[in-house]
Amino acid sequence: MFSLEHLHIYTPIHFKNNKGLSIPLDELPQQDKKGYLVDLNKNAFARIEYGSVAFEGGYGTLQMCERTDLSGSKQAIVKIPRHGADLGPECLIQILARDTLSEKGLEWAVPTVYDLFARGGEICFSMEFIKGDFPYVYLQEVETPALFFFQVLEQICVFLHILESRINLDHRDLKANNIYIRRKSCNVSIDLSGVVHSINAPFQVILLDFGFACLGNEKRISKINLDTNAFSNLDPCPKEGRDLFHLISSFWSIPSIRNRMPAWVQEEIDSWFMDGKRNFSKVIKNHKDIEWTYLVTQDPSFTYPILSPLRLLKRIQQLKDK
Structure with missing residues (x-):
């Protein structure tokens, strides 16, 4: 209860x-x-x-x-x-x-x-009420956009891993205008699957709008489905990589954000969307919106391991050390 x-x-x-x-x-x-x-x-x-x-x-x-x-x-x-x-x-x-x-x-x-x-x-x-702004506004202003972007993703990876592993939650509508940034520093160490990870950033990331979320049962099938019109009750929940696939696609579909990134960062993020014969990076850049991503992730067999929270978190740590 x-x-x-x-x-x-x-x-x-x-x-x-x-x-x-x-x-x-x-x-x-x-x-x-x-x-x-x-x-x-x-x-x-x-x-x-x-x-x-x-x-x-x-x-x-x-x-x-x-x-x-x-x-x-x-x-x-x-x-x-x-x-x-x-x-x-x-x-x-x-x-x-x-x-x-x-x-x-x-x-x-x-x-x-x-x-x-x-x-x-x-x-x-x-x-x-949170006084802040959307992250794409900050990305247009900060002097080090790549570091800011990786710090945003770092916090979200931690949040998603905890929500997925502890309560089998998928947000299912995570995108650039469903997260918010508050100009307040955070410094915390967290044990994630036996590895201590530290978050240290001059801002805090906030997750918004849980209206499409799901909670999975012990078999990772939706037991709570907040949008039965868009998602089957048999929708796997959580789906590996789904939330980060939506989120990063939404950022990467904005040309002004891509163009602010150094060439090596553009190449890195492009590589996250190359999955075997599928090159989602090209699709992202050819679409002004990300509605197509929901069609991709609604497939019951959809998984995207490269964007699972822990795996991406480890990669971001490597990139921040470059």
Whole structure:
């Protein structure tokens, strides 16, 4: 069982299947007309006052807000569904991912969820507001873009290895605009499969948007599938190399990023996408978007060992020492 009492939710949660993540609307805290969040015991425990829209995606809108509770007021973000989407399961996966990474001292890696609540018949959730920017913005500005890029990938490799090995999680929609950079240094040592790895960077990487995620069972088949329209319930989860294949493809499809890299780095990253007779590097450079990558990775037999988190992490360590 998974307790949500800290969110003023008293319904038992389990991660055995999709049904276990469904919380009935009337068992959630409700937001009233004045913005107060009221739990089932009729206690108002927080107030949310909405501001400007920060981002609009296909399944949800991110809206700035001021959240006030007994500890004070702070800026936060509320994710509001579009097209009738139920954001409850996504919120719960985000909490699970953050808890899992926090156990390894990586609490910065996923935004903290503050509330999961009903508003006008819709399920929304509020979370930590992070002051930062998308990594492709930084890549246009930094003096050493190759080092910055490798440091970004280094953190993500660590995150993904932990999430894959401990809870069989695949993000399935990891791309350049689903990660964020906070200008705050990080310095931590972590045991990964018996090898101690140190993260030391002048910034922190944050994973965003778990709306397409899956959790696998002991046979690595999806038991939780947050997008049954796009993915079969028999979709292997996690798939080796899937998340990094999506992510690095999304960066490498941006010409201005490729052109900022030294020639040896371009050759190195191109080599990651040459798999036998398949040259994905050419496809990446010929497409302005990465929608085709989802068609590739949806194949049940898809694996991409060269971009498995631990293997790529070892390669990045070698490259940083050059």
